[in-house]
Amino acid sequence: MTSENGKAPAVKLSLPLEYQQDLFSELRSEDELVILARGLGLLRVVTNLLHSYDVAGNNLIIVVGADERENGWIGEALAEHAAISRAPLARGLSQVNTDMMSVGTREKMYSQGGIFSITSRILVVDLLSKLLNPESITGLIVLHSERIVATSLEAFIIRIYRQLNKEGFLKAFSDNPEPFTTGFAPLATMMRNLFLRKPSLWPRFHVTVAKSLEGRKQAEVIELEVPMTESMRDIQNAILECVEVSISELKKAGTGLELDDWTLDSALHRSFDVIIRRQLDPIWHRVSYRTRQIVNDLTVLRSVLHALLTYDAVSFIKYLDTILAAHQPPPGSTRQNQSPWLFLDAANTIFETAKRRVYTGQADDAEAPGVNTTLPDSLRPVLEEQPKWALLAEVLQEVERDVYFNPTIRDDSNGTILIMCSDQGTSSQIREYLQTKDVAQDDNPDGEMIQDDSVKAQSSAAFMMRKKLRGYLNWKKDFARVSASLFNENQKALEGFTDQRGINGYRGKGPPNKRRRIRGGSAASAGAGRPINGSLQIAEEKTSQVDKLMADIQPDEVDAIQREEVAVDLLEDMEDYFELYEMGDLVVVHPYDGDMDEHLLEEVRPRYVIMYEPDAAFIRRVEVYRSSHNDRGVRVYFMYYGGSVEEQRYLSAVRKEKDAFTRLIREKGNMAVTLTLDGKGPDDPQEQFLRTVNTRIAGGGRLAATAEPPRVVVDVREFRSSLPSLLHGRSMIVIPCMLTVGDYVLSPTICIERKSVRDLISSFKNGRLFNQAETMLQHYKHPMLLIEFDQNKSFTLDPFAEHTTAIATAANPSDLQSRLVLLTLAFPRLKVIWSSSPYQTAEIFEELKKNQEEPDPIKAVQIGLNAGEDPNDQSFNQTPQDMLRAVPGITAKNMNRITLEVDNILEVSNLDEGTLDDLVGKEAGRQVYRFFNKSVFDD
Numbered sequence: 001m002t003s004e005n006g007k008a009p010a011v012k013l014s015l016p017l018e019y020q021q022d023l024f025s026e027l028r029s030e031d032e033l034v035i036l037a038r039g040l041g042l043l044r045v046v047t048n049l050l051h052s053y054d055v056a057g058n059n060l061i062i063v064v065g066a067d068e069r070e071n072g073w074i075g076e077a078l079a080e081h082a083a084i085s086r087a088p089l090a091r092g093l094s095q096v097n098t099d100m101m102s103v104g105t106r107e108k109m110y111s112q113g114g115i116f117s118i119t120s121r122i123l124v125v126d127l128l129s130k131l132l133n134p135e136s137i138t139g140l141i142v143l144h145s146e147r148i149v150a151t152s153l154e155a156f157i158i159r160i161y162r163q164l165n166k167e168g169f170l171k172a173f174s175d176n177p178e179p180f181t182t183g184f185a186p187l188a189t190m191m192r193n194l195f196l197r198k199p200s201l202w203p204r205f206h207v208t209v210a211k212s213l214e215g216r217k218q219a220e221v222i223e224l225e226v227p228m229t230e231s232m233r234d235i236q237n238a239i240l241e242c243v244e245v246s247i248s249e250l251k252k253a254g255t256g257l258e259l260d261d262w263t264l265d266s267a268l269h270r271s272f273d274v275i276i277r278r279q280l281d282p283i284w285h286r287v288s289y290r291t292r293q294i295v296n297d298l299t300v301l302r303s304v305l306h307a308l309l310t311y312d313a314v315s316f317i318k319y320l321d322t323i324l325a326a327h328q329p330p331p332g333s334t335r336q337n338q339s340p341w342l343f344l345d346a347a348n349t350i351f352e353t354a355k356r357r358v359y360t361g362q363a364d365d366a367e368a369p370g371v372n373t374t375l376p377d378s379l380r381p382v383l384e385e386q387p388k389w390a391l392l393a394e395v396l397q398e399v400e401r402d403v404y405f406n407p408t409i410r411d412d413s414n415g416t417i418l419i420m421c422s423d424q425g426t427s428s429q430i431r432e433y434l435q436t437k438d439v440a441q442d443d444n445p446d447g448e449m450i451q452d453d454s455v456k457a458q459s460s461a462a463f464m465m466r467k468k469l470r471g472y473l474n475w476k477k478d479f480a481r482v483s484a485s486l487f488n489e490n491q492k493a494l495e496g497f498t499d500q501r502g503i504n505g506y507r508g509k510g511p512p513n514k515r516r517r518i519r520g521g522s523a524a525s526a527g528a529g530r531p532i533n534g535s536l537q538i539a540e541e542k543t544s545q546v547d548k549l550m551a552d553i554q555p556d557e558v559d560a561i562q563r564e565e566v567a568v569d570l571l572e573d574m575e576d577y578f579e580l581y582e583m584g585d586l587v588v589v590h591p592y593d594g595d596m597d598e599h600l601l602e603e604v605r606p607r608y609v610i611m612y613e614p615d616a617a618f619i620r621r622v623e624v625y626r627s628s629h630n631d632r633g634v635r636v637y638f639m640y641y642g643g644s645v646e647e648q649r650y651l652s653a654v655r656k657e658k659d660a661f662t663r664l665i666r667e668k669g670n671m672a673v674t675l676t677l678d679g680k681g682p683d684d685p686q687e688q689f690l691r692t693v694n695t696r697i698a699g700g701g702r703l704a705a706t707a708e709p710p711r712v713v714v715d716v717r718e719f720r721s722s723l724p725s726l727l728h729g730r731s732m733i734v735i736p737c738m739l740t741v742g743d744y745v746l747s748p749t750i751c752i753e754r755k756s757v758r759d760l761i762s763s764f765k766n767g768r769l770f771n772q773a774e775t776m777l778q779h780y781k782h783p784m785l786l787i788e789f790d791q792n793k794s795f796t797l798d799p800f801a802e803h804t805t806a807i808a809t810a811a812n813p814s815d816l817q818s819r820l821v822l823l824t825l826a827f828p829r830l831k832v833i834w835s836s837s838p839y840q841t842a843e844i845f846e847e848l849k850k851n852q853e854e855p856d857p858i859k860a861v862q863i864g865l866n867a868g869e870d871p872n873d874q875s876f877n878q879t880p881q882d883m884l885r886a887v888p889g890i891t892a893k894n895m896n897r898i899t900l901e902v903d904n905i906l907e908v909s910n911l912d913e914g915t916l917d918d919l920v921g922k923e924a925g926r927q928v929y930r931f932f933n934k935s936v937f938d939d
Contacts, residue, residue, distance in 0.1 A: 039620030047077035057089025120153040139169035151722035203661035238346035383465035414583035418606035439463040740864030747852035749781040791837030889927030894920035
């Protein structure tokens with residue numbers, strides 16, 4: 001296809017389908033928000049659009065929101081397009097994604113023009129400091145626009161751009177419609193954040209899309225419903241019963257929240273537990289331990305449900321063992337806080353049925369009553385295979401027969417077989433199965449070759465499963481050592497403030513003189529037939545049983561030979577042997593990978609595609625691939641477990657996307673015109689003057705009017721937070737600088753150090769806060785500590801009590817308040833400001849700046865530097881510096897020495913104690929050395 005533009009030469013585009021061409025024409029003519037259904041090739045449209053601007057050679061285009069892989073995709077596509085179009089002026093994509101790139105280098109790159117993908121934090125600083133003049137930008141391309149909220153950096157960037165550049169284009173893209181349907185008038189709100197007026201919606205049921213994909217060139221699809229085994233169905237029903245009971249328990253907890261959406265059907269979605277946690281966040285510190293435990297249990301149960309359908313039987317029982325260990329107190333513990341679902345009959349069904357899928361035996365009635373039921377010395381391996389494996393082998397045989405009877409390919413496909421699955425673990429499992437499925441053919445007691453296809457398919461995974469069972473039994477012997485630490489880790493995540501030590505140090509109990517007596521001793525309260533800590537008892541096998549089972553599955557001669565054949569190929573000499581592989585002989589196993597799957601289809605050009613697990617987006621990618629190429633036939637085998645959660649989740653995802661687009665279409669039809677105001681407030685000069693008049697004349701103050709808006713000097717590291725954006729939204733000039741002292745400078749006398757509560761706790765741990773307060777007191781008349789809370793959480797310190805025990809010492813209580821009191825006693829001039837959210841912080845800053853002089857950015861940067869030290873020398877990569885600050889022994893004073901002397905954190909971690917002593921001093925060096933050399937298994 002060729003597109004003619006006024007100035008640009010003829011451009012060759014790769015948009016073969018009608019809906020892609022219509023969308024491209026729309027985007028070239030006007031600014032809009034494009035919401036495209038998943039799998040319809042969003043990045044292809046974006047790269048063609050960028051190429052159409054790139055060929056002119058005199059444009060400066062900024063891409064915002066692209067991740068590393070998308071940058072790679074766009075860069076390759078632009079280079080390919082430039083070669084095909086033979087465009088001498090095309091520049092391709094340049095990435096600006098690190099602080100290490102110097103200011104001068106970035107300025108030179110911007111002045112030359114081209115297409116740039118810049119990380120948001122660098123871009124906002126460059127725009128505010130005028131290193132990149134917004135007026136010189138030709139246009140802005142925003143990807144993943146569903147992530148943009150009013151306080152995000154991307155919204156800040158768009159606001160700065162639109163304030164100073166009215167002519168440049170702005171186009172936003174998203175292939176995820178669901179986030180646009182939550183809240184009140186979500187589409188209109190998003191359009192305001194993006195400063196756009198027109199949304200463009202392209203669902204799968206759009207007339208042009210349907211016409212493009214449902215023509216004569218459709219892919220051949222064979223749907224294969226795989227029945228689950230009886231034991232898999234029993235486990236699934238038991239898990240769903242546990243989920244249902246957990247949800248009903250949550251409803252009984254009386255959290256005061258909207259509970260209509262908390263149903264079993266919604267519990268199958270991936271984000272269900274995240275949604276519940278987000279709803280409970282504002283009252284999380286008031287929620288009982290049991291409720292928090294149930295919320296955690298829902299996450300666990302969903303993962304078990306997923307594992308049932310994807311893991312093999314041995315890996316599944318191993319996973320259940322780790323879950324049980326994480327929720328079960330070690331022997332001798334008196335804790336009674338196991339998850340409620342573990343005591344249900346359904347939980348027993350899960351564990352027992354999962355075990356029977358691996359090995360089985362008869363219960364021994366000769367055991368004494370009251371003792372845990374065990375198995376006799378006659379365990380035998382069962383090793384149930386996943387039903388999809390046998391079907392996969394059948395499909396491959398069918399493909400083999402098809403290739404045999406039709407040896408010449410009549411189209412441009414390679415004849416490759418592409419198997420797609422959900423994740424890397426499943427991909428490895430399928431690979432191992434395909435490599436070992438024929439070993440059982442030779443493993444016959446009579447020494448005869450088995451040729452019958454049904455027998456072969458039935459026993460095809462025996463070698464792989466025996467090997468996994470051997471590994472599981474060896475793993476089980478060592479597992480007891482780590483089970484206690486697993487339980488402790490799980491408790492740390494759950495306990496929080498409900499398990500703090502009291503003032504007298506009694507955990508969860510009253511002092512001795514206040515405890516109630518229990519008639520008959522404490523053991524009576526645990527109940528008959530259950531240990532003192534109320535823990536769940538699972539039947540364990542005897543050592544003799546395990547040893548005999550291990551002997552039964554020892555590798556024989558066939559296994560030993562096969563082990564050598566199935567070696568890991570590191571592909572070190574792949575280039576020397578690549579020509580030996582015929583594409584028609586390849587079976588490619590690959591996990592779903594979003595937009596990258598489009599690349600995979602184009603490069604592999606498969607004749608057969610086996611979808612091992614359902615994925616709606618990939619089906620559309622196959623449709624687009626088939627419709628885009630007249631000469632490539634594709635046969636798709638679509639596999640799913642009938643009547644399973646997998647099928648329900650797939651259908652539900654398709655329905656949710658369709659409902660989201662329906663709501664968006666309805667809102668677009670009823671939406672009023674979005675007034676964007678081009679990023680500015682009213683332009684009336686009189687109103688602008690009145691905004692700068694300070695009428696507060698109490699205490700002898702004078703009526704003051706300034707001709708320019710107020711200024712705030714902000715440390716560049718603070719642009720990770722939303723506060724600079726909110727200050728800019730209140731008509732303040734934000735000046736980004738590399739500050740040594742403080743985070744915000746409001747006037748020559750006011751300096752503010754901002755801390756979120758978590759930062760505050762970590763600063764108390766390593767003593768950094770005391771150093772920061774000391775330096776602020778040295779250089780500023782009014783130093784202040786701002787403690788800022790999250791707007792979505794409660795305005796109280798209670799939720800953070802779980803972290804405060806780590807900052808306790810022998811002489812001080814463990815709570816955060818006492819540490820703050822000590823800080824104010826040590827520094828009486830230090831003012832503490834409490835803010836419930838960034839919005840309130842912006843209001844507080846506005847009040848503090850009244851009747852104050854404006855700060856001098858140059859002076860603010862020089863404060864805290866040594867004599868003759870250049871502030872530009874401080875511009876090191878910030879992320880490693882932040883990591884290094886958290887290391888015990890690292891202070892503000894020795895931080896610069898390490899940064900100048902050592903290249904990276906890896907080098908710091910490998911330094912010996914003597915070298916560290918020379919760099920940071922003996923005591924600090926000892927702390928740093930011990931931190932990096934401490935064993936991860938030590939408490």
